[in-house]
Amino acid sequence: MDKIIDIRNISKEYLLGDQLIYALKDVSLDIHRNEYVALMGPSGSGKSTLMNILGCLDTPTNGSYILNGTDVSKMVDDELAFIRNKEIGFVFQTFNLLPRLTSFENVALPLIYAGVGEKERKERTEKVMGMVGLQDRMQNRPNQLSGGQRQRVAIARALINNPSIILADEPTGNLDSKTSHEIMSIFGEIHSKGNTVILVTHEEDISKFAKRVVGLRDGLIEYDKLN
Numbered sequence: 001m002d003k004i005i006d007i008r009n010i011s012k013e014y015l016l017g018d019q020l021i022y023a024l025k026d027v028s029l030d031i032h033r034n035e036y037v038a039l040m041g042p043s044g045s046g047k048s049t050l051m052n053i054l055g056c057l058d059t060p061t062n063g064s065y066i067l068n069g070t071d072v073s074k075m076v077d078d079e080l081a082f083i084r085n086k087e088i089g090f091v092f093q094t095f096n097l098l099p100r101l102t103s104f105e106n107v108a109l110p111l112i113y114a115g116v117g118e119k120e121r122k123e124r125t126e127k128v129m130g131m132v133g134l135q136d137r138m139q140n141r142p143n144q145l146s147g148g149q150r151q152r153v154a155i156a157r158a159l160i161n162n163p164s165i166i167l168a169d170e171p172t173g174n175l176d177s178k179t180s181h182e183i184m185s186i187f188g189e190i191h192s193k194g195n196t197v198i199l200v201t202h203e204e205d206i207s208k209f210a211k212r213v214v215g216l217r218d219g220l221i222e223y224d225k226l227n
Contacts (some may be wrong), residue, residue, distance in 0.1 A: 003066075004196050005031035005054065007084070010063030012049050012219075024164055025219040031198065033164075036191045037078040038199045045216040048169075051200045055167045056084040068164050085114065089166045090160030093173035095150045097142045100154070103153040104129065104138040110160050111222035130185055139192040148179035155186055165196045172206055184209040 012024040024046045031037055041047040052058040053065060059080070065073040065116055090096075097106045108125040113127055116124070119133060129135055131153040142150055151171060164170055168187065172180035191197045199210055206214050208227060215223040 001032040003030055004033045004035075004068050005029065005106075006064075006066040007053075008064045010053065010060035010065060012046075012053065012058070013061045022219050024053075026063070027219070027221055029221065031213065033195065033196055034191070034194055036187075036197045036199075036208040036209075036211040038201055038213045039216065039221075040201060040204075040207050040213055041216035042202060044218075046201075046219040047200055047216045049144045049219075050216065051167065051169055051198075054165075054198060055088055055090060057079040071108070084108075085110065085161065087164045089161065089163040091151070091154050091166065091168040091171045093170040094146075095154045095174075097150060097153055097157075099142050102139050102141055103134060103145065103149075103186060104157075106142070106153055107156045109161055110157065114161060124160060125156075128159045129153075131155045131159065146179075147175050148182060151175065151183050152177075152186065154191075155183070158191070159190065159195075163195075166190060167198050167200075169200045170202070172201075172203070180206065 007027060007029045009026050009028055010024060011022065011026055014021045015021060039047045039050060053060055060073055064071060065074065065082065068087055070083065072080065104125055107129060108121050111121045111124060126194050129138055134149065134152050134156065137145060137149060172183055175183060184206065187197055201207055210227060212226050214221060
């Protein structure tokens with residue numbers, strides 16, 4: 001299988017006052033193309049730190065991280081931003097939509113940053129909004145949408161650049177259980193079309209949607225099992 005993420009012996013240390021905190025301790029992890037992985041663990045387990053490193057939002061103190069063939073562990077912020085925009089689509093618990101823009105404009109925003117022309121931008125945006133069932137909500141602003149619809153807009157925005165990986169951080173944390181299951185079925189469809197999906201959650205029932213679960217505790221991988 002084709003490895004998309006290859007993490008070797010990474011640690012992450014923080015200085016809190018004069019105390020050294022180890023958020024991750026010598027963690028190694030492989031994720032292959034088109035896997036569907038849930039990262040689980042209680043608060044303080046290291047799962048958010050690991051997600052930030054996987055998403056190129058942070059770099060490890062030690063160890064190596066090869067993302068889709070590129071060593072990103074020693075990159076500076078500008079290089080990380082470039083890799084992030086190219087390789088990773090993010091979906092957050094709080095949706096992170098711009099309130100003054102329509103859902104169409106929110107989804108198209110990464111294409112504007114990438115310098116994609118207007119005609120292609122329109123075609124690609126309409127296509128991904130159709131994929132998440134929002135073709136009739138393109139001109140609505142976030143405050144005119146339900147929580148589930150807002151999260152669908154966020155998923156469409158994450159898909160717009162055809163990223164190698166979709167990274168979802170507690171994507172159902174603000175949703176009721178019926179809407180949560182609808183959103184998780186969308187991630188299932190995304191995975192079935194060939195995307196690699198990494199889900200960060202502390203909810204057991206949400207982790208069951210993934211095909212593999214990696215559990216963290218105290219900065220270490222406690223278990224790594226198939227669902």
